[in-house]
Amino acid sequence: xxxxxxxxxxxxxxxxxxxxxxxxxxxxxxxxxxxxxxxxxxxxxxxxxxxxxxxxxxxxxxxxxxxxxxxxxxxxxxxxxxxxxxxxxxxxxxxxxxxxxxxxxxxxxxxxxxxxxxxxxxxxxxxx
Numbered sequence: 071x072x073x074x075x076x077x078x079x080x081x082x083x084x085x086x087x088x089x090x091x092x093x094x095x096x097x098x099x100x101x102x103x104x105x106x107x108x109x110x111x112x113x114x115x116x117x118x119x120x121x122x123x124x125x126x127x128x129x130x131x132x133x134x135x136x137x138x139x140x141x142x143x144x145x146x147x148x149x150x151x152x153x154x155x156x157x158x159x160x161x162x163x164x165x166x167x168x169x170x171x172x173x174x175x176x177x178x179x180x181x182x183x184x185x186x187x188x189x190x191x192x193x194x195x196x197x198x
Contacts (some may be wrong), residue, residue, distance in 0.1 A: 090183070
């Protein structure tokens with residue numbers, strides 16, 4: 071099982087979502103950005119590092135949602151979601167094809183990576 075952190079980042083009352091590139095597994099699917107947890111790394115340190123590396127911004131962790139475990143057939147992912155606020159930096163994508171800032175109601179309209187879907191559903195029930 072691959073442990074991966076992801077962040078639901080709020081910027082000006084919108085949520086940052088990223089689209090996987092054609093070269094990545096699950097090409098062109100939308101996801102909450104993040105990355106693999108390294109050996110002996112704290113989950114919160116991982117998500118802050120990954121967001122800095124992949125998106126070039128700094129975030130502040132506000133909370134945590136329920137993990138989402140999904141079996142893609144060739145690999146299983148344990149997706150660990152954090153609620154976060156944007157602090158600083160200019161968005162520059164290093165791996166993803168695109169990003170959007172969307173309202174909560176727009177989340178349902180995206181073609182999500184399957185592991186992210188339970189997180190979207192939980193997020194839609196929250197007051198943020």
